[in-house]
Amino acid sequence: MELRRSGYGVSRGNPMGHYLLRARAIEIFPGPDSYFDQEAAVIRFAGGRISGIVSLQDHTERSQYQLEPQLVTNLFDRNREKRRLVRYADIPAVLVQAITSAEDKRFFQHAGFDPFRVIKAAYVDVREGSHRQGASTISMQLARSLWLTNERTWRRKLPEVLITLQLEQKLSKQQIFEHYCNQIYLGRRGSFSIQGFGEAAQVYLGKDLRQLTVPEAAMLAGLVQNPGRYSPFRYPERMRDRRNVVLGLMRQNGYLTDRQYALAIESSLTLAKGAIESQHAPYFVDLVNDFLQSRFQDIDFQTNSHRVYTTLDIDLQRAASEGVRMGLERVDELLRKQRRHRRAALPDAQVALVAMDPRTGAIKALVGGRNYGLSQLNHAIAKRQPGSVFKPFVYAAAFETALEGGSRAITPSTTVIDEPTTFWYDQRAYEPGNFKNEYNGQVTLRRALAKSMNVATVKVAEMVGYDTVVDLARRAGMNYRINPTPTVALGAYEVTPIEIAGAYTIFANRGEAVKPHFVSMVRAQGGQVMFAHAPEKTAVLDPRVAYLMVNLMEEVTRSGTAAGIRARGFTAPAAGKTGTSHDGWFAGFTSELLCVVWVGFDDNRELLLEGAHSALPIWTEFMKRALEIRPYRNAKPFGAPEGIVSIEVDPLSGMPATPYCPSSRPEVFVAGSEPVGACGLHGGHAGATHVAGWDQPAGGPTTPEAPETVVARRRPLVIQPEPESAAAPVESPKEEKKKRGFFGRLVDVFK
Template structure:
């Protein structure tokens, strides 16, 4: 038997293979291990270098002030609740809740008890800390009781937040929220569609990132999302939006930094405030809270599941998923988010189906309606003017203003509807011409007793043009004419007669004939014309204003004194007025806002109030930085103001202002139309002044009348305003002591009695009213010949033809029907009818 003997040190190739000691393989393994370790060391060094480098980037960003710019917040004027007002306790509670009561005890709290509500302002309230209980049985305020038991006639609620000032040149707007203010459904919706593992990963979804990188390399495109919420936040705060692989690596480094420094809740909160959410008008919408207000007109906490899902869906491509332009895309995307929430078990299938069935109710696309951007721009300008363009003026201030959000919505809606009517009239004038210039518009609403600017629209569309026509100077046209009649009433109150020796009244006869007026000591002449050269001879003052007769008005201005007219206008805020004949026709410029202030002298017992928007500025702790006091001065006697208002009531009831009556507005009102190259309508009630202007930016003639272009906008606005509880109590104007209202016969302009029921109302200083009745005309001086020829008429006598016109369907006075003339009229040619005036062009 052979025995194999193995000597020590003898090499056996088979045993070497079995023992795994192949030197080539061993060397290869050692090489790759060294290379791997080297790569790991180099990678760690590179990672450490860039981690440290971008740590400084993050540090600089975090240490250089707050993450988000502190912008001032604009608040509305406080809503006043009055005894007798139509209002419920529940409605009051909802307003207080929107203002922040019960969610912020520092601001205030309330408690509902059936038909009553107990209100307790907090230390940071706009008001003092005095509370009250308001009782509203059957939907009407019957009692307001202060905490100390004293009965109050009115109580002001906490002002509502309107908007914030834009924070940068890109006109970005955001409303900052904390994580606890974000609805859980919002968090679930966002994570379901954007980053399902957000609360589990360390900032990077490795698998998703690798898949996206490979996909982009293979396709040659860079379309894959792949970014976590942390990465999106890193990109939004620190990086440009361009897509490069280097930028992606930097994004990852910054994401690690954010995850190391902040909790998941803090990261989500920053993301919720930073994420771009589209565009509204000329403003960029940033963050979920601003988006909730922009798209739904709601606080973020008020959103339901469907609305949260819609906002979450917009994040991916805000422009592509614009709900105002692409609702079909938005609905499909929202439903995808809801399905994703089922997959993440945030919703049950049944809950998702119910949410999918809900329609999306968007807020008005008109940014003017909710945020009053023209108004806010003026507030910002005044803030800088009064406090200085400093950090103090741009800081986190609470700016309390005069605005009424409900009335602002009414104004925006009225302008939108009214300008459709104007555009249609413009198209008819141009007969299909494609190169049409559509006019611009402005609407101002004031409280006539405080000067408070309640609503302001400065143009058709703020997103298209930020030019604020509310403060653009334009010729005032015929809405200036009441100041001529007011100057005459001022002289009447002072006992100063006109140049004919008689005291001015509503039935004073004015000359509406072609006349050459001289001024500047006879060195200059002025030859005004009426519309289509229609002149009316002798007319009562109340008719001259109602029909906007140019020559009759200038003849009155001449008797009063053109400089007296101009001085009254300047005292009322129309500072450009000068003592020329043309001043009587509104030849001098003023802004719509100026004219709104000027009309306070008529509506406010002769006291002029400068329109104001800024009430108070507070810091973020509620401490007063500055308060602002409205300016007021007595311009005319209350009797003169009321007498002028009475004349302007005639404009509304049987003049060119009758258009608003045809459109359903029946409350007591006084006003004046204006027609030149621009058109105006200026009128007021017991609780509102509203001025409407329509015109072309290039000053070309829009070739429309104030009655048919501006008055319908006014009527639309006022019909909406009177339905609001705070403006529902529009009352008749009350004459002051020394003035009485009489019924005047239309045919004779004498006191009306039961034999002549066709009459109108006019106000007179006591003792200046007509002394005869319509049935006792024979008692007048001059006898029968005076009645035939019009000779020897006294100050209060009138022409024989009816002085007050009937109205055409378009709101203009109708041509009077020819009457049968008696023997003396046929013999001497007396009593022929003359054409009525149309809206008049101004000089």
């Protein structure tokens, strides 16, 4: 089945390649059109699994063997037609019988037009006073679809008959029938028209044409008369009645026995599950089609066959569709409660999901909406305010100051005052508020990001400079129209989910931005390469700063606003950030896969659901399924680059912990930027290199004076650099260590 889907056949003349079935083995012979330039091989099986791969060229063992990518869809010209070409030999007899019974029972006997049908149609039209009865044979329908209009007048019949006679003279009946089966219009799938029975079988039934049953063949044949009226997705009962009419005609023509007919009319419609929403990644296909039309404007893709190789992973796309479906069920339930509470009608929430390889930028799965059949608007490329998903870029810009060292370096243990604050810019006041108007006083930047504190984040942006933040965002590939104002810190500008995915690669890819792409190669029919994607990588962040951000975003998933992914059963090492504007966002990644999810309304009204309760559940459902797929299952801990140190700090002051601190935690720093001294909150000398003083309230210093107790400095723990592909765990923040007092130790004695 997989070989056939990839274009391989049993015939040696198949241009894609052919295969031979042996006892417990398959021999594969790639053809001239194969994407992979490799030798033939034999794949052996034992116990239902692959036991070995041997080259048929040099008879040596191979560790892996790549097949031609699966066909996702067929695209044609600017009319947005989709078809799946079939040969007459591939058309099952049951479909030939169904089509001829429904449309032209004497097709193989007449010379192109049927005089008996013409006379009958003329009589009915005269009697009814309108053009109600069709007289077109299959050959005439083909002539009309290729060269004429659908106008139903007798004036059009003469040129139709003349063209039909030409077809009958130049082509055999089998050739005419083959062209008819590839050309006939059979409905719409979103913004695409479905041309031919090969594509219709996939869209409506989710199967190859050669696998059709009698009722399924009758259903497809019944569509020809009026595809819109008999659409099985919209009008299943109407379609079933039409199918049964065709089955009755097949019985009249001797193709079915009475028993076969009785069984067939009682069968239910077996439609493809999720065909419109997911099976062929319609939003992804739209992107590919738009790319081809814009890049190759002078090429006629309908008359010239081309192969377009994309980055899509079919298995991951299925996981994305299922994750979106599961996650939206929860979102819909929450919105139903809102409707009851607000006593207002709300539309269905829309969704976008973009999954990509953070190392290459290859988009592996994409969902652009909840139902492509109802709306073809691709929300993955629609601009919306990202909200707090943007905050990591504020902190990354701030941490770049640590590369220079010195007392003004901003680090994860730097503290700011989280309190109601008015910011002035260009003589305008800006007063952001925290979620639920809750403020936390002095906080470290680690905690400020983990808990997504708005005021603290704007203060960080003010400290480092709004221009610096905007410059980093632009270098990461985001909207060049971002303005350097206080609102930028909270994502108050528009960006697309694909842009966010591309920008987040600077964190997941050790500081390098990778531009998202979805087309790998375009080849002409003769094999010439017309387009080959060239990776576009840009060094944006120092790898040490990128690691600090990954470490902080791991905290978001551990104890911050995204901790829900752990409660929902996702256990792999991951980092990410929630976002809430009018919409809900979550951007997160493992070492193998980066995914961005957006949830919101088309009319831009407020969703009134935080990203943690809208986008995050969808991300989690998808990523759990992704971990079951081979290329993405081995998510590794995030390794630290050279030049990172870790020391124990007090979680409140951010300073090196002392024996007097009730708890401590490891904190990571760019070497040379770690605070010097000791925590002064619980005893010991306060450090002189901490930058909490940047934001001291008017009443005096934030850190109280410490008693004169001499405390030796702790030596920083230097984390050795790991190879980029290493899977060794990294020193990362753990749960705070609670120190036990005298009574605690006394209790231990009696345990």
